[in-house]
Amino acid sequence: MTSNGLSPAQALDVLLEGNRRFVRGVPLHPNQDAVRRSELTAGQEPFAVVLGCSDSRLAAEIIFDQGLGELFVVRTAGHVVGPEVLGSVEYGTNVLNCRLVVILGHDSCGAVAAARAAVAGEAPAPGYIRDIVERVTPSVLAAQAAGLHHDSDVIDTHIRHTVDLLLDRSRVLAQQVAENLVGVVGLAYHLAEGKARLVTGRGLPEVSVGDTATRPVN
Secondary structure, eight states: OOTTSOOHHHHHHHHHHHHHHHHHTOOOOTTOSHHHHHHGGGOOOOSEEEEEEOOTTOOHHHHTTOOTTSEEEEEEGGGOOOHHHHHHHHIIIIISOOOEEEEEEETTOHHHHHHHHHHTTOOOOOTTHHHHHHHHHHHHHHHHHTTOOSHHHHHHHHHHHHHHHHHHHOHHHHHHHHTTSOEEEEEEEETTTTEEEEEEEESOTTOOSBOGGGOOOO
8 A cells, every 4th residue: 555545556547537537627726726736746646657648638637537646647758768767667556656657758749750650661750769760660660670660559558568668677676667666557548538548557456457447446
């Protein structure tokens, strides 16, 4: 259990229930007032780390209907992983005691589209954008090797690759998952529907991969 009383599976349920409210158009907008702002001056106890794409349409607190101090959010284009991302995620689980890590991808991802274009032989991206493209390219190649070409399949492959990469490169996180202290999930967000779909999960054996819109809340 976390300092806020949530297990990894319960933390996921809170996020998915918030997303269902968002999809239905009945968000609660919790913990977003002056009282909450004052309460947080002494410290923070977020219940989940969200590593998401920097896309402006993917604001985690909004699509999961959460408030101030509830999510520890890390964002990079294409949710690519570097040392600063690994350190931020480890800070969230090891220092802030978050017991859920979410990789949040989405359809129509510009970083994935750029990587697919690069693999197809189109002109390389300029400047440091090329670094992002190169980090996404292994996911695109893996999808192609598996015969997957639809946008959603490539996105799912990249989400799974990011989950695997986090656990491969972070011994801290891998140990926490092995000891059932932390769960790691990959979610795919659908821009038109506003719905987050579970793609993959580690350390949450009771969670089934599939459509999360009908997943019951404990």
